[in-house]
Amino acid sequence: MTSLTGKKIIVVGGSSGIGFGVAAAVLEHGAEVVIVGRSEDKLKAAEKRFGTGRVTGIAADMAKEADIARLFDAVGAFDHLVATAGTPPPNDPIGQTDMDFVRRFVDSKLIGAVMLAKHAVRKLNKGGSMIFTSSINKDRPPVPGGSVVSAVAGSFSYFARALALELAPTRVNIVSPGWVDTEMWDEIVGEAKSGYFNEMGGCIPAGRIARPADIAPAYLYLMQNEFMTGETVHIDGGQRLV
Ligand SMILES: NC(=O)c1ccc[n+]([C@@H]2O[C@H](COP(=O)([O-])OP(=O)(O)OC[C@H]3O[C@@H](n4cnc5c(N)ncnc54)[C@H](OP(=O)(O)O)[C@@H]3O)[C@@H](O)[C@H]2O)c1
Incomplete structure (x- = not known):
């Protein structure tokens, strides 16, 4: 396992949640x-919460290539890219799909990941890695309304496998979390969140819904283990089993 001391790590989506x-x-x-x-x-509020001079916030929209190019130019050489950014997915039954919403979702989540990889390679140090985030929706799709998010989440595993070959020895991996208690859920279900979490938490082997701190070690492992590449790490408290 390599040390992260002194390494420069970009976390796209680092102002909230996972x-x-x-x-x-x-x-x-x-x-x-x-x-x-x-x-x-949100970036300023997060910097304040971290309370250390070792955090810098940079505003960029991963759906915009010019923003991403500017981001990597501003950061310069770095060691690991982590992308957790995302917005609530489309959830309408297929016959009522809002195609503009679907396109915006795919643009930021999937095309955004492609653009991050495209520009990250210019600045990634030798021995570095990229980690993208998919989700349990590929394994346990919400019904109805889960087809788009399931397709997008599933595609990440194949994206990482191909990119890991193309970019070797740079490593590319995926983290696939189950439900995690984050700000995104407040946006999706509001006050109903605790009801959803009690119900699901009572069903899954771990006995509760994850907090971001439960999920972070999967990203640490993928950064530090030089033999992990092209893989999808599931971290869901056994939620895929129920
Ligand atoms: N929470 C879960 O249960 C769960 C489970 C499995 C997978 N996931 C996946 O994990 C990802 C993160 O979820 P989360 O729960 O951590 O969400 P979150 O708490 O809402 O955080 C999302 C982060 O992404 C940033 N972001 C969103 N769109 C962006 C864009 N276009 N460009 C740059 N940054 C952007 C947000 O900042 P701004 O709003 O300022 O842009 C924020 O920092 C999502 O893709 C989600 O599908 C979540």
Whole structure:
């Protein structure tokens, strides 16, 4: 396992949720972190919460290639890219699909990942890695309304396998979380969140819904283990089993 002390790590989505948890974990391991999101206010609030000079926030929208190119030019050489950014997925039954919403979702989540990889390779140090985030929706699709998010989440495993071959020895991996208690759920279900979490938490082997700090070690492992590449790591408290 390699040390993260002094490494520079970009976390796209680091101002909230899973990404915030990853940024907190790599800071504990002595890394320097660049957190990326669209909202300057959220980035500033996150920088304040971290309370260390080793975090820099840079505003960029991963659906915009010019933003991504500018991001990597501004950061310069770095060691690991982590992408957790995402917005609530489309969830209408297929016959009522809003195609503009679907296109915006695919543009930021999947095309955004392709653009991150395209520009990251210009600046990634030898021995570095890229980690993208898919989800349990590929294994346990919501019904109805889960077809788009399931297709997008599933595609990440194949994206990583092909890219790991193309970019070797740079490593490319995926983390696939189950449900995690983040701000995204407040946006999707609001006050109904605790009801959903109690019900699902009671069903899954881990006995509760994950917090971001439960998921961050999967990203740490993929950064630090030089023999992991082209893989999808599932971290879901056994949710895929029920
Ligand atoms: N929470 C779960 O249960 C769960 C489970 C499995 C997988 N996931 C996946 O994990 C990802 C993160 O989820 P989360 O729960 O951590 O969400 P979250 O708490 O809402 O955080 C999302 C982060 O991504 C950033 N972001 C969103 N769109 C962006 C864009 N176009 N460009 C740059 N940054 C962007 C947000 O900042 P701005 O709003 O300022 O841009 C924020 O920092 C999502 O893709 C989700 O599908 C989540």
